[in-house]
Amino acid sequence: MTPTIGVFDSGFGGLTVLRALIERLPRARYAFLGDTARLPYGSKSRRTIARYAAESAQFLVREQGAEFLVIACNTASALALDAIQDAVPVPVLGVIEPGAMAARQGSTTGDVLVIATEATVRSRAYTAACHAQGLRALEKACPLLVPLVEEGWTRHPVTAEVIRIYLDELMRDAAAQGLNPDTLVLGCTHYPLLRPLIEKAVPAGVRVIDSAEAAADAAMKLFGERIPLPDAGQPPEPSLRFFATDSVEKFERLGSGFLGRPVRNVELVDLGG
Amino acid sequence: MTPTIGVFDSGFGGLTVLRALIERLPRARYAFLGDTARLPYGSKSRRTIARYAAESAQFLVREQGAEFLVIACNTASALALDAIQDAVPVPVLGVIEPGAMAARQGSTTGDVLVIATEATVRSRAYTAACHAQGLRALEKACPLLVPLVEEGWTRHPVTAEVIRIYLDELMRDAAAQGLNPDTLVLGCTHYPLLRPLIEKAVPAGVRVIDSAEAAADAAMKLFGERIPLPDAGQPPEPSLRFFATDSVEKFERLGSGFLGRPVRNVELVDLGG
Numbered sequence: 239m240t241p242t243i244g245v246f247d248s249g250f251g252g253l254t255v256l257r258a259l260i261e262r263l264p265r266a267r268y269a270f271l272g273d274t275a276r277l278p279y280g281s282k283s284r285r286t287i288a289r290y291a292a293e294s295a296q297f298l299v300r301e302q303g304a305e306f307l308v309i310a311c312n313t314a315s316a317l318a319l320d321a322i323q324d325a326v327p328v329p330v331l332g333v334i335e336p337g338a339m340a341a342r343q344g345s346t347t348g349d350v351l352v353i354a355t356e357a358t359v360r361s362r363a364y365t366a367a368c369h370a371q372g373l374r375a376l377e378k379a380c381p382l383l384v385p386l387v388e389e390g391w392t393r394h395p396v397t398a399e400v401i402r403i404y405l406d407e408l409m410r411d412a413a414a415q416g417l418n419p420d421t422l423v424l425g426c427t428h429y430p431l432l433r434p435l436i437e438k439a440v441p442a443g444v445r446v447i448d449s450a451e452a453a454a455d456a457a458m459k460l461f462g463e464r465i466p467l468p469d470a471g472q473p474p475e476p477s478l479r480f481f482a483t484d485s486v487e488k489f490e491r492l493g494s495g496f497l498g499r500p501v502r503n504v505e506l507v508d509l510g511g
Numbered sequence: 512m513t514p515t516i517g518v519f520d521s522g523f524g525g526l527t528v529l530r531a532l533i534e535r536l537p538r539a540r541y542a543f544l545g546d547t548a549r550l551p552y553g554s555k556s557r558r559t560i561a562r563y564a565a566e567s568a569q570f571l572v573r574e575q576g577a578e579f580l581v582i583a584c585n586t587a588s589a590l591a592l593d594a595i596q597d598a599v600p601v602p603v604l605g606v607i608e609p610g611a612m613a614a615r616q617g618s619t620t621g622d623v624l625v626i627a628t629e630a631t632v633r634s635r636a637y638t639a640a641c642h643a644q645g646l647r648a649l650e651k652a653c654p655l656l657v658p659l660v661e662e663g664w665t666r667h668p669v670t671a672e673v674i675r676i677y678l679d680e681l682m683r684d685a686a687a688q689g690l691n692p693d694t695l696v697l698g699c700t701h702y703p704l705l706r707p708l709i710e711k712a713v714p715a716g717v718r719v720i721d722s723a724e725a726a727a728d729a730a731m732k733l734f735g736e737r738i739p740l741p742d743a744g745q746p747p748e749p750s751l752r753f754f755a756t757d758s759v760e761k762f763e764r765l766g767s768g769f770l771g772r773p774v775r776n777v778e779l780v781d782l783g784g
Contacts, residue, residue: 275555282548282757385658396676399669484555 240477241464242267243457244304244328246294248277250482250489251384251427252310253496255333258454259308260476266465267477269302270310273509275484279313280357287314288321293509299326302479306461308453309333312354312425316363329460333427336456337449338367338375341421344445345373349417351408351444352377354425355384364425376417377425378408387428388492393435401432401439409441423447431495480504513750514737515540516730517577517601519567521552523755523762524657524700525583526769528606531727532581533749539738540750542575543583546782548757552586553630560587561594566782572599575752579734581726582606585627585698589636602733606700609729610722611640611648614694617718618646622690624681624717625650627698628657637698649690650698651681660701661765666708674705674712682714697721704768753777 250272291314298304307330309315315332341350352364356379368375386397482489486504493501523545564587571577580603582588588605596603614623625637629652641648659670755762759777766774
């Protein structure tokens with residue numbers, strides 16, 4: 239039987255990771271879980287996040303038969319990857335290490351910028367992962383970008399202006415620290431929807447790396463050979479199941495923009511507490 | 512002994528209500544609780560919100576000896592006022608009914624606009640409270656305004672532009688429905704920090720009403736006579752205690768802007784799951 243890849247996020251931003259996975263492995267079966275009842279993870283303690291993430295991972299493996307897991311959530315990847323790996327007997331991949339590895343492959347100067355949510359930046363996980371790759375990293379929290387995406391203003395002049403302000407501040411800070419960055423990592427699963435505006439705003443010579451795509455590339459290396467290849471011609475309709483722990487309505491309404499195809503029949507599940 | 516007024520919010524936005532209370536009743540003692548570990552309430556079910564709010568109210572009454580409660584949270588006022596009144600043996604005041612009553616006093620046309628968070632708008636609580644006052648109401652969710660306030664952009668051109676866009680949409684919708692509004696209610700405890708920008712953006716003839724101030728006026732009527740009057744001259748330093756269930760750091764860092772004076776010594780409390 240075709241293996242199932244479980245994809246987990248605290249919300250539905252991780253649908254951008256699922257989208258990148260489907261592009262690369264269209265014949266896998268996918269089960270996506272958004273733990274929407276308990277988001278945001280970012281304001282919670284590491285212990286609580288680890289427990290929530292482990293419960294979500296166990297649902298995907300035990301109830302949905304996932305043979306591989308992709309943690310499509312920067313906060314859970316930063317704070318709970320070990321706990322998830324301990325909780326389930328299948329290979330588990332986060333988004334942060336693939337992002338840092340893609341940055342190393344793309345960077346000539348070795349100086350990397352990362353934009354992410356406040357919680358991800360506070361965890362310093364990208365800085366640590368970049369250091370492990372021999373890179374210097376400067377992270378910046380961009381707390382307005384997720385609300386702007388969720389408002390649907392992904393091509394809006396206000397959003398372009400906010401991005402310009404954030405990137406100006408980041409480039410100034412980088413210069414003040416003597417960095418010469420040539421790579422910008424999108425360290426939040428919402429940000430791929432802003433990629434066209436971000437590409438326009440970055441200075442010449444800075445390449446944008448999407449950690450969602452980097453994670454999907456890493457997944458293809460890790461377990462791609464277990465997935466059947468697509469037939470030539472039209473890609474098949476992917477096998478998708480969606481689960482959420484709350485607010486199915488918002489998930490379906492906003493999710494399609496993240497996935498690039500309709501998100502329907504989201505099933506409500508109760509993981510307790 | 513001087514009575515204690517308990518003030519409750521899911522976060523720290525309710526500090527704008529506390530500020531308005533202190534201006535009117537400077538000699539009361541205040542205990543403010545922000546249930547920051549369990550925010551946002553807006554995405555949770557009515558039953559869960561009622562339980563959280565009742566636990567918070569009981570903490571203020573039983574542990575802090577509050578003799579009056581002000582629910583400085585629109586979501587909890589909209590969804591859990593009854594549950595709170597059932598849970599504690601003291602007078603309880605929300606922010607929504609006072610906002611609607613102030614609108615009735617201020618409005619000549621009887622047509623009222625309300626801006627608030629998505630959760631508050633979805634509850635239709637302001638519409639119901641306005642109808643009870645014989646007013647017609649049109650509500651609009653403005654989901655970017657809270658993140659803009661929390662980013663500290665309370666006087667920023669981007670924020671002015673976002674407010675202009677939201678109010679233009681709201682005025683267009685009002686005209687399409689044949690309304691002739693002369694009153695705009697700020698139905699979120701974060702919005703008083705944007706009042707200068709909002710005042711600039713509303714059309715001539717539309718008066719801005721702050722539900723935080725309306726709630727403080729109502730509190731003064733309900734239990735003001737039980738609070739000693741201030742001496743003539745300089746107002747006294749108020750007696751304030753702050754409690755939060757998580758993230759004391761953000762509470763102290765951002766809270767001062769809401770309260771208009773330093774927020775220090777926030778005490779961490781555990782209300783359980």
